[in-house]
Amino acid sequence: MHIGIIIYSLGGNTISVAVQLEERLSTAGHDVTLKRIETVGPASLGTEDAPLKSKPALDAYDALIFACPVRGGVPAPPMMRYLEQLSSLEGKEVALLVTGFFPVADWGRNQTLAQLKEICESKGAHVRGAESVGWFSLNRGQQISSAIASLSELF
Numbered sequence: 001m002h003i004g005i006i007i008y009s010l011g012g013n014t015i016s017v018a019v020q021l022e023e024r025l026s027t028a029g030h031d032v033t034l035k036r037i038e039t040v041g042p043a044s045l046g047t048e049d050a051p052l053k054s055k056p057a058l059d060a061y062d063a064l065i066f067a068c069p070v071r072g073g074v075p076a077p078p079m080m081r082y083l084e085q086l087s088s089l090e091g092k093e094v095a096l097l098v099t100g101f102f103p104v105a106d107w108g109r110n111q112t113l114a115q116l117k118e119i120c121e122s123k124g125a126h127v128r129g130a131e132s133v134g135w136f137s138l139n140r141g142q143q144i145s146s147a148i149a150s151l152s153e154l155f
């Protein structure tokens with residue numbers, strides 16, 4: 001399966017998980033491409049509302065994994081703007097990954113996943129699954145391993 005991992009990551013947490021996921025899926029025999037969403041200007045919190053510099057095209061992929069950090073209980077603005085501008089996700093199999101700071105998933109990560117699921121489904125995608133990682137947690141490594149295992153088993 002040709003899988004596109006479409007990611008927004010400012011500080012590097014989300015991409016560090018996504019790269020491990022890419023490796024796992026590749027090892028399982030999938031053709032995996034990781035593409036970053038970027039905003040115009042220097043990468044910083046202050047430019048998250050800037051126009052998108054890179055808007056990865058999705059036609060080539062059978063399946064997609066959208067990955068981003070939580071921002072105040074919602075998806076990071078560049079990911080939301082990217083998803084909003086897509087004309088359709090009809091026929092795409094989708095999985096979701098988010099990272100947040102807080103150890104408790106209810107402090108933003110679950111809400112963020114629900115919002116991402118809603119927008120993907122509103123564009124016609126079939127969302128197969130979703131995982132999150134809380135960065136400020138003693139069992140972060142375990143959460144990362146578990147998220148990667150669960151997401152890779154979806155495809």
Ligand SMILES: Cc1cc2nc3c(=O)[nH]c(=O)nc-3n(C[C@H](O)[C@H](O)[C@H](O)COP(=O)(O)O)c2cc1C
Pocket residue numbers: 008009010011012013014015045068069070071072073074099100101102107108109135
């Ligand atoms: C403005 C702002 C708001 C945030 N809001 C939340 C939040 O609601 N819940 C949470 O768990 N983490 C929150 N975080 C933490 C980030 O989501 C977390 O550090 C994430 O792993 C960063 O990902 P990145 O390094 O890929 O950019 C927030 C961070 C910032 C800067």
